[in-house]
Amino acid sequence: MENEINPIKAIEYIQIESKNYAQAVAEANYLERYLKTKKAELMGEEVGSLGAKEQFAYAHRDYVSLLEALRTAENTKEHLRYMLDAAKLKIEVFKVLEYNKRVEIKNGL
Numbered sequence: 001m002e003n004e005i006n007p008i009k010a011i012e013y014i015q016i017e018s019k020n021y022a023q024a025v026a027e028a029n030y031l032e033r034y035l036k037t038k039k040a041e042l043m044g045e046e047v048g049s050l051g052a053k054e055q056f057a058y059a060h061r062d063y064v065s066l067l068e069a070l071r072t073a074e075n076t077k078e079h080l081r082y083m084l085d086a087a088k089l090k091i092e093v094f095k096v097l098e099y100n101k102r103v104e105i106k107n108g109l
Contacts, residue, residue, distance in 0.1 A: 005090050005093055005094040005097065006094075007090065007091045007094040007095075010087040010088070010090040010091050010094075011087075011091065013083075013084075013087045014084055014087050014088065017080055017083060017084055017087075018084065020080055021077065021080040021081060021084055024073060024076040024077035024080055025077050027073040027076075027077075028070065028073040028074050028077050031066060031069055031070040031073055032070060034066060035063070035066050035067070035070065038057075038062060038063055038066055039054075039057045039058070039063060042056060042057035042060045042062065042063060043056070043057045
């Protein structure tokens with residue numbers, strides 16, 4: 001049956017993709033922290049008031065590029081998280097279906 005849930009495949013998916021998820025989380029966390037470093041570096045390049053330095057840093061193409069990378073990393077992280085959750089749900093559905101089969105057999109249905 002094509003729509004049959006295969007818990008083994010779901011478990012294998014979790015085993016494989018959990019490494020990718022961990023990498024995506026690490027990348028997003030790194031980029032979040034690196035944004036602060038980049039902002040400090042860029043503010044150090046600008047002279048003037050604190051506001052002018054911040055404006056320069058936030059508008060700088062390097063900072064914007066890091067923000068875009070963070071967006072991509074967050075997207076990947078969230079996608080993988082939902083896919084892993086879906087695989088876990090497939091396992092739970094399989095367990096319920098198997099339990100229901102046993103109850104039907106027990107009750108002679």
